[in-house]
Amino acid sequence: xxxxxxxxxxxxxxxxxxxxxxxxxxxxxxxxxxxxxxxxxxxxxxxxxxxxxxxxxxxxxxxxxxxxxxxxxxxxxxxxxxxxxxxxxxxxxxxxxxxxxxxxxxxxxxxxxxxxxxxxxxxxxxxxxxxxxxxxxxxxxxxxxxxxxxxxxxxxxxxxxxxxxxxxxxxxxxxxxxxxxxxxxxxxxxxxxxxxxxx
Amino acid sequence: xxxxxxxxxxxxxxxxxxxxxxxxxxxxxxxxxxxxxxxxxxxxxxxxxxxxxxxxxxxxxxxxxxxxxxxxxxxxxxxxxxxxxxxxxxxxxxxxxxxxxxxxxxxxxxxxxxxxxxxxxxxxxxxxxxxxxxxxxxxxxxxxxxxxxxxxxxxxxxxxxxxxxxxxxxxxxxxxxxxxxxxxxxxxxxxxxxxxxxxxxxxxxxxxxxxxxxxxxxxxxxxxxxxxxxxxxxxxxxxxxxxxxxxxxxxxxxxxxxxxxxxxxxxxxxxxxxxxxxxxxxxxxxxxxxxxxxxxxxxxxxxxxxxxxxxxxxxxxxxxxxxxxxxxxxxxxxxxxxxxxxxxxxxxxxxxxxxxxxxxxxxxxxxxxxxxxxxxxxxxxxxxxxxxxxxxxxxxxxxxxxxxxxxxxxxxxxxxxxxxxxxxxxxxxxxxxxxxxxxxxxxxxxxxxxxxxxxxxxxxxxxxxxxxxxxxxxxxxxxxxxxxxxxxxxxxxxxxxxxxxxxxxxxxxxxxxxxxxxxxxxxxxxxxxxxxxxxxxxxxxxxxxxxxxxxxxxxxxxxxxxxxxxxxxxxxxxxxxxxxxxxxxxxxxxxxxxxxxxxxxxxxxxxxxxxxxxxxxxxxxxxxxxxxxxxxxxxxxxxxxxxxxxxxxxxxxxxxxxxxxxxxxxxxxxxxxxxxxxxxxxxxxxxxxxxxxxxxxxxxxxxxxxxxxx
Numbered sequence: 001x002x003x004x005x006x007x008x009x010x011x012x013x014x015x016x017x018x019x020x021x022x023x024x025x026x027x028x029x030x031x032x033x034x035x036x037x038x039x040x041x042x043x044x045x046x047x048x049x050x051x052x053x054x055x056x057x058x059x060x061x062x063x064x065x066x067x068x069x070x071x072x073x074x075x076x077x078x079x080x081x082x083x084x085x086x087x088x089x090x091x092x093x094x095x096x097x098x099x100x101x102x103x104x105x106x107x108x109x110x111x112x113x114x115x116x117x118x119x120x121x122x123x124x125x126x127x128x129x130x131x132x133x134x135x136x137x138x139x140x141x142x143x144x145x146x147x148x149x150x151x152x153x154x155x156x157x158x159x160x161x162x163x164x165x166x167x168x169x170x171x172x173x174x175x176x177x178x179x180x181x182x183x184x185x186x187x188x189x190x191x192x193x194x195x196x197x198x199x
Numbered sequence: 200x201x202x203x204x205x206x207x208x209x210x211x212x213x214x215x216x217x218x219x220x221x222x223x224x225x226x227x228x229x230x231x232x233x234x235x236x237x238x239x240x241x242x243x244x245x246x247x248x249x250x251x252x253x254x255x256x257x258x259x260x261x262x263x264x265x266x267x268x269x270x271x272x273x274x275x276x277x278x279x280x281x282x283x284x285x286x287x288x289x290x291x292x293x294x295x296x297x298x299x300x301x302x303x304x305x306x307x308x309x310x311x312x313x314x315x316x317x318x319x320x321x322x323x324x325x326x327x328x329x330x331x332x333x334x335x336x337x338x339x340x341x342x343x344x345x346x347x348x349x350x351x352x353x354x355x356x357x358x359x360x361x362x363x364x365x366x367x368x369x370x371x372x373x374x375x376x377x378x379x380x381x382x383x384x385x386x387x388x389x390x391x392x393x394x395x396x397x398x399x400x401x402x403x404x405x406x407x408x409x410x411x412x413x414x415x416x417x418x419x420x421x422x423x424x425x426x427x428x429x430x431x432x433x434x435x436x437x438x439x440x441x442x443x444x445x446x447x448x449x450x451x452x453x454x455x456x457x458x459x460x461x462x463x464x465x466x467x468x469x470x471x472x473x474x475x476x477x478x479x480x481x482x483x484x485x486x487x488x489x490x491x492x493x494x495x496x497x498x499x500x501x502x503x504x505x506x507x508x509x510x511x512x513x514x515x516x517x518x519x520x521x522x523x524x525x526x527x528x529x530x531x532x533x534x535x536x537x538x539x540x541x542x543x544x545x546x547x548x549x550x551x552x553x554x555x556x557x558x559x560x561x562x563x564x565x566x567x568x569x570x571x572x573x574x575x576x577x578x579x580x581x582x583x584x585x586x587x588x589x590x591x592x593x594x595x596x597x598x599x600x601x602x603x604x605x606x607x608x609x610x611x612x613x614x615x616x617x618x619x620x621x622x623x624x625x626x627x628x629x630x631x632x633x634x635x636x637x638x639x640x641x642x643x644x645x646x647x648x649x650x651x652x653x654x655x656x657x658x659x660x661x662x663x664x665x666x667x668x669x670x671x672x673x674x675x676x677x678x679x680x681x682x683x684x685x686x687x688x689x690x691x692x693x694x695x696x697x698x699x700x701x702x703x704x705x706x707x708x709x710x711x712x713x714x715x716x717x718x719x720x721x722x723x724x725x726x727x728x729x730x731x732x733x734x735x736x737x738x739x740x741x742x743x744x745x746x747x748x749x750x751x752x753x754x755x756x757x758x759x760x761x762x763x764x765x766x767x768x769x770x771x772x773x774x775x776x777x778x779x780x781x782x783x784x785x786x787x788x789x790x791x792x793x794x795x796x797x798x799x800x801x802x803x804x805x806x807x808x809x810x811x812x813x814x815x816x817x818x819x820x821x822x823x824x825x826x827x828x829x830x831x832x833x834x835x836x837x838x839x840x841x842x843x844x845x846x847x848x849x850x851x852x853x854x855x856x857x858x859x860x861x862x863x864x865x866x867x868x869x870x871x872x873x874x875x876x877x878x879x880x881x882x883x884x885x886x887x888x889x890x891x892x893x894x895x896x897x898x899x900x901x902x903x904x905x906x907x908x909x
Contacts, residue, residue, distance in 0.1 A: 024459065091424070091474035095390060111460040121472045124423045128416060146445050155406040155441060155468045159273060160422075163464035168416035170378060171456070172332035172350055173358050175224055178378045181331060182385065183416020183462070 017109045017142045018191070024112030025189060028166030029179050034139065034191040038072050041192045045134060048188065049082045049099060052132060056084040058096040062130075063089045065122040067103030069136050069195060089122035100126030100184070103136040104164070106152060107191075110145045111165055114189065115153060118162040127164065133184040135164070139193045200849075204525070204550045211521040212852060217344065217352040218520055224351065225519040231457035232510070232564075239449065241566075247446040249504050249568035255438050256494045256503040262404040262437040263485055269407025270483060273469030279434075281487035283313035290315065290396070290429055291322055293482065297427060299324060299393040303385075305411070305418035306330040307398030308346070308507060309431040309486055311529040312542055315396075327388045329417040331381055338365040344523035346509040346531060347455050352522055385417075395421035399432045400506070401447055402485075405440045408468040409483065412451060414461045422465065426473045427480040435490050435503040447506055450566040454508035489541050498577050502537050504567030509534075511561035511571055516839045516857050517554050526551050533561050533571040540578050545585065552578045554853070556846045557710060558839035559811035576710065580757070583712030596716040602702035602723060606648075609675045613644040624889055635848055638855035639886030642676040649678035653697040656685055661694040665735040666728055668774075670743035671703055672878035680878060683905035684739050684777060690908050691789040693735075700727030704746035705754070707845050714754055718763075721751040725766050728773075736770065739777040739901050741809035741877050742844065748774040749812065776809060777901055778818040778876055785822065791909045796827030798907070800870040803830060804861070804884065805837035806877035819876055819900045826907035833864040833873075842883035858887045865895060872896045874903055 022032040035041040054062040062085040064070070075087050086093055094100060102123050106115040114135050118124050127133045143149050153161055168183030179185055211217055255262055267277040278289050294302065302324055304310065316326045316337070328337045332349035336342065339361045343349030350358070359372040362380060370380055397418050401410035409430050411418045422428050438444065452458040470481040493499050512518045512532030523531035528547065530538040533555060540548035555575045562570060588596070598605050619625045620643035627636050635641060649669050665688055673681045685695045705720030724747070728736050738744045751767040754760075784790045803820055810816045816837070820830055841847060841857030861884065865873050873895060875881060885897035 028458075028462075091390075095386075113460055119471050121423070121474055124419065124471075125474070128419045128423060146448065150442060150445055153466075155403070155408040155466050156269070159467060159469035160471045161466040161468075162419070163460065163466075165458075165460045165462050165464075168414065168462050170331045170415050172330070172335070172348060173353070173355055173374050173377060174220065175227075175348065175351065176374045178375055181378055181382060181415035181417070182329065182389070182420055 014139065014142065017144055018139065021107055021109040021112055021142060024110065025166065026112070028112055029169075030112060030166045030187040030189055032189045032191070034193070036193045038069065038192060038195055041069075041136065041190050042073060042078070045101065045190065046078060046081050048134065049085060052099055054082055054084045054099055059098060060084055061086060061093055061097040062099040062101065063094050063097045063126045064101040065089050065120070065126045067136065069103050069192070089125055091125060094125035094129040097126070097130040099132040099134060100130035101134040101136070102126050105141060106149055107137050107142045108146065108149050109142055113163050113165040115149055116162045116164070117158045117160070119158045119160040124160070124162070127162070128183055131180070131184055132186040132188065133167075134188045134190060136190045136192060138195050139191045200550060200553065207525045207527070208521055208850070208852060211525050212856065214352070216354050216357075217522045220351050221519045221522055225513055228457065228513045232453065235453040235457040235459060239453070241450075244446050244450050245566045245568050248450060248506065248566055251438055251443040251446065252504040252506075252567060253501065256435065256500050258439070259434050259437065259491055259494055262439055263434055265404040266402055266407050266437060266485070269404070270469060273407065274478065275407075275469055275481040275483055277483045277485060279485040279487070281489070281491070283486070283488050286313055286431065286484055286486055287315055287318040289484065291319060293427065293429065294319065294324055294394055295322070297393065297480075299427065301325045301327070301388060301392040302394045302396055303327050303329050303388050303392040303421050303425065304396040305398070305413060305421045306333055307396060307431050308529060309398050309433045310396060312488065313486070315431070327385065327392070329385050329389070329421060330413075331378065331415060334381060334385065335361060338362070342524065342529070344531070345512060346507060346523070346535070352524070389420045389424050392425045394427040394429065395425040396429045396431065397421055399430050399436055400451065401438055401444055402432050402436045403441050403444060404437055406468055408441065408466050410444055410448070411465045411467070412448075412461050413463050413465075414456070416463060418465055419463055422467060424474070426477070427482070429482045429484065430467070431484045431486060433490060434485050434487055435505070451506050451508050454510045454564065454566050493541050499537070499541065499574060501567075501569050502534070502541075502574060504569055505534050505538075506566055508566055510564040510566070514560050514564050516558060516560065516841070517556055517853055520853060520856055521554070525554070533575065534569065537571065537574050537578065545578070545581060548578050549582050549586070552582070553849065556839055556841070556843035556857075558807040558843065560807070560837070560839065562811060576712070579710075579712035580714050581712075588711070588713055592711060592713070596708050596713055599703050599708065600716055600719045602700070605703065609644060609671075610648070613646060613675075616643055624886070626890070635851060637851060638858060638890065639883060640889040641886055642882055644675050645678050647678065649674045649681040650697060650699065652678055652682070656682065658685065658689055658694050659692075661692050663693045664731070664733040665693050665695050665737050666731065666733045667695050667697050668701055668724075668728060668736055668738040668743055668747060669697070670738060670740040670878065672882060673739060677878050677881065677899070680739055680899045680901055683899070683901040684737065686905045687781060687790070687901065687908060688737070691784045696731055696733065698727040698730055700730065702727070704743040706742050706746050706750070709746070709750055709754065710844055714758055717750070718754050718758055718760060721746075721754055721767065722763060725751065725763070725770050728770055729766060733773065735775055735780060736773045737775055737777060737780050739876070739899060740879070741776060741806045741813060742879060744774060744776045745808045745812045747771065776813055776815055776876065778822060779813075779815055781822060781904065782818040785825065792825050792827070792907055793909055796907060798827040799829065800831045800868070801828040801872045801874050801903070802833045802865055802868040802870040803836060804833070804840065804865070804873055804875040804880060806875055806880045807839050809876050810837050815876075819874070822904055823874060823900065826904055828903070831868040831870045833868045835860075835864055840880050840883045842879045844879065847883065858883055862887050862891055862893070866893055870895070872898065872903075874898055874900045876900050
């Protein structure tokens, strides 16, 4: 009885934090999706890559950096569905890719930001060079605000931490907001509630 | 003021792209900034920042050591120097030793401060700025016009011209296309560069972490693709704890670009792998360039609390007219004037410090709680000490320090102006003086100053007494304002005395950096105002009130004249501005307004020193409302009117457009009356409306209230 109550309270709270994240992230031109399982999230990503025109030719590749989400994924099968998708992330591939995919560690609700230990090079290549960045994050990794995030991240343990808030932007010409400068012009955030078998 | 400097001001003022873009931006900024701060206690956040950065400024050595230890333990190399030349040398050596041909840079003010690009380019190394605005400015061979938006002065057509001329023919004046073009062109540079140079917004000693804040994603590429990363960090970027990042990261994006957070925040605490698996070379340059010296200066230490958000530029009534180019250096605006005086040379700030109108607007917005106008005044004082005062100014102040001579000259002027004055206004002045009446009429000097009229004013005998400090403008131009004050206080059962020995409050001398002159004025006034035992010393001029209440003390303190302090404090304790005193008397039931008056619309202009130094803004509004007026707020009611004491005489070309904006905002309310608490503002605004021909009455609040009290 009590545990059901606690679970429901927790879900309500999570929903409220998620709603705030979505509101903030969309306000800075990110797309936010939420899926209950890996399977449905993977279906979405595959469909997205196909629709985005990912193909086995320069400027059309997709690069997917190693991450916990991939542990339950049959990479060969997925690669067969999406020609041009590779899990071997190199500088050259990333520079010629249309889409990059990675998993991020935390989400910060009150600014709609994602936070990642980005020391491994492939995590940075897939989120800096391609036009589109698909960012996977576990729903239970949502934190309310900056103090909460700062209590989790450890700069003394990792040499490169990235905060990402929406796609890259500039207002340097006539103060007109333009999305997509040196970084991605699209940020697609994919929340997964139950990343089965991962943690 | 050199002709070149005047010319640069006029060039800026006559550049409609610049003034248009900056003007629209400053208006949009206030609204979007406010929205970005929703739900955030700005005062609390900035108190934290001032506290943490203030602490860091007192422990620079210790923090630099700790930072170095931490980041070097993880494999980075730290080079610390006071000398900009050594920074240039270090980077050039590093580049040459590693066969670097191309450098990509994300925005770094510290690198611009030491003119790094020129140095590397001279040695045959290609240096590319990659921040879009910086790249445009670099291609155009210009300098940034704004610290956060370097190319705000250029239109898309001009950017198109620059791209077509310098990079590739046939671009279009279409912003998304121009941005795409830049992405494509710079992408090849990112991929081929062997060295990336960045600045840092924060450096954390506890963890040895650099925090880099950007929007375009260029800093992420600069720190990822080239095999060498050099970060140039001014040591004032150091903070002690990792937790100190939170308040800065809360305020900086909100104050700089009205964002809750920038697109990217990157925290680097050591070398990361290159794309070929080798570890990156990470060099951090902790650059001093007089910052430590600054931290030992009791006045200027607080300037190290700056987070470089540029909000002092965005809310400055002068900056939005002239932009950054007139500053002639890397750091611009209010804080830029101060940084230039230190990082460049005191004399480099000689002209640009005169641009500050001392309205204090920036102090309300600074996330580092820096008293920017106060520090600029201190620069002015030090320059005056170093260079000596200009002869003409010296002559004027000599007169001002001799009350009898000063007052007799003003009386003579009242006779001399006769042929020029008409219905209380002087609309044209001959010769070089004509600038003063170009954009506004001046008040004619009164036939009979208040000090002469005073004896003839009949007052009830009361036990409670107030001394009236008129200030020069009320005494000699607007005695009727003083008469209104006396009438009101009499109604509350207070008798007013007028100490004869009172003279100029010293503000003009102080604002010119002539502190000795101001101190002499202060002594004369303290003697005069404390000559009789009174409950209150009241003034109807906010600038005089600030002088009596704060500046006399500050002046004696900076000149080390401690023996004068007790009497200055005794006076300060009795001093009150007009509206605060009247509000108190109304609250105590000693003054009552006439019943049921419906007086129509009035708009109220906040005078700079009243609102921002004395924190008085609601009192006059409440009094006018109680009297029966309906307040119709004007846009930017607390923005300076452009008077600024002698500023409007020294820089009439800037004063005029500031006034023009104010007049428009007044007229837009449709109110037939504008009230304010400062005779200087009355002089400026009344003179402007007279020239303009608008049928709007301009009055001191005292004049309006005198009629409406029982």
